[in-house]
Amino acid sequence: MYDYIVIGAGYGGLSSAALLANSGFKVLLLESHVYIGGCASYYKRDNFTFDVGATTLSAVAENRPMGQLFKSLDIKPNLKKMDIGLVVKMDGKELHRFADKDKWIEAAGTFFGNKKEEKIWNKIYKTEEMMWNFVMNNFSIPPTSIKEAISLIKLSNFKYAGLIPAAFNSLESFIPKSAINNKNYYRFLGEQLLITSQNSIEDTPYLTAAMGLAYPSETYYPYGGMKSNADLIYKKFIQLGGEIKFKNRVSKIEIEKEGYKISTAKGEVYHSKGVISNIPIWNLGNMIEGREGDYFRKKAKYFDSAWGAFTINFAIESNLPTPSAYYQVHTKEKIPFSHGNSMFVTFSEPDDFERAPKGWKTVSISFHTYVGDWELNDYEDYDKRKELVTIKLLEEFEYQFPEFSDSRKMYLLSGTPNTFEFYTKRYRGYVGGIPHSLRKSLINMSPNKTMLKNFYLSGDTAFPGQGIPAVVLGALNIHKIVMSKAETF
Ligand SMILES: Cc1cc2nc3c(=O)[nH]c(=O)nc-3n(C[C@H](O)[C@H](O)[C@H](O)COP(=O)(O)OP(=O)(O)OC[C@H]3O[C@@H](n4cnc5c(N)ncnc54)[C@H](O)[C@@H]3O)c2cc1C
Known part of the structure; x- marks a missing residue:
């Protein structure tokens, strides 16, 4: 009997598995493919390594998810911080998104001719910083019980009260009209949001729009490709006694008296006290029969597209x-x-x-x-x-x-x-997570903790979703919940 079975070796699953193994749990990771990494995996052709999806790493600072993961697992990644986090090519011209805030504000001002650039970006960077601090210091989001909701209203969280309007209003409502009416600026913001929040200017909450728009200030190039850091997490997991079985697609999850029975398409059966599902909620719903599966099917139906x-x-x-x-x-x-x-x-x-x-x-x-x-x-x-x-x-x-x-x-x-x-x-083939949307509020996203005992969700269709730092944050949250003994094990 394993303590935890983790389903899917994407960044979320790898991180959850390694963090739990690091805390002494007996963990089995089941992966359907022959490689780790999922949407951030790779393939080789002769002496070349190609990333299949994700290519950019961010949130590596010590108080952000990647930084905290690397620190917890004592991993030293081979990364280069980009002075220019992103180059935007528009109409034959190049706009450099400098990591340095002041240089970026100056570049944007010259490029678009907006007078209020400093005000706009100071607010975006401030909101981003506050939001990271909030999510890194509170792991029960969205809350799954009144007790958890009350725990969010603690005194130390009062300083984040200013974030509330940003959760329920769009980016559009925080940007001066003169800037929004600038056609090129609108285009620029719209395309940036599509790759970060997966949504439009009108429907992305300002809160997550700010995080997406500020990301080029902390962009890292991973030597060896996205696989190199996944490899380091994987190696650590194995070093810590974790087990992985490739080519083992989970097809059914059954609830038992002592925990869970996990069956794979190959006909293998494993038992564990707890489960971390790192596969999309759309896939998970079909694996659990009955009333228990309804919870995941309902979530999948509500967030029905990506x-x-x-x-x-x-x-x-x-x-x-x-x-x-x-x-x-x-x-x-x-x-x-x-x-x-x-x-x-x-x-x-x-x-x-x-x-x-x-x-x-x-x-x-x-x-x-x-x-x-x-x-x-x-x-x-x-x-x-x-x-x-x-x-x-x-x-x-x-x-x-x-x-x-x-x-x-x-x-x-x-x-x-x-x-x-x-x-x-x-x-x-839905990728990139669930679009951040005002219409379907962030509060409705699947929390990492579920209604099932010792059953957690990581990956980009659970809170906070979208991108590697977010799925790693999910893994860090799960680890914190497990370690806080919020549930008896
Ligand atoms: C083209 C593209 C570009 C992107 N660019 C970036 C970027 O630059 N930066 C960034 O941060 N993010 C980027 N993203 C998003 C990012 O890649 C994903 O959000 C993140 O990698 C998702 O990780 P995950 O762990 O949630 O899931 P996944 O990576 O999807 O991993 C799920 C794993 O589960 C396995 N699996 C599935 N079903 C089963 C089953 N039944 N049993 C066992 N195993 C199973 C899969 O094989 C896979 O390995 C990009 C995505 C795409 C597609």
């Missing part, structure tokens, strides 16, 4: 440095089947020889797409659609980065929501 991603990866032969590894490119033409008008481009750093040999770089491009556009019955139609989008993306890349147009390109591979569904088993 984005899909289209990705391409390739290698280019070039020594040319880029000012940042990360670009958000406002496209000249709308890419077919894209939502929004931008693509996210990541270059490997010239001295990252784990990703590409000397004189070469890897390039990863992604954009948001509707999953329904890829759910075609006819394979030929699907292939044609995929080819069309790949060609358009490459044309756009050539146009936006003429400095690489003569460079040799190799190992081109594209992925659609179907690819994500195939490799990560995520329902319909």
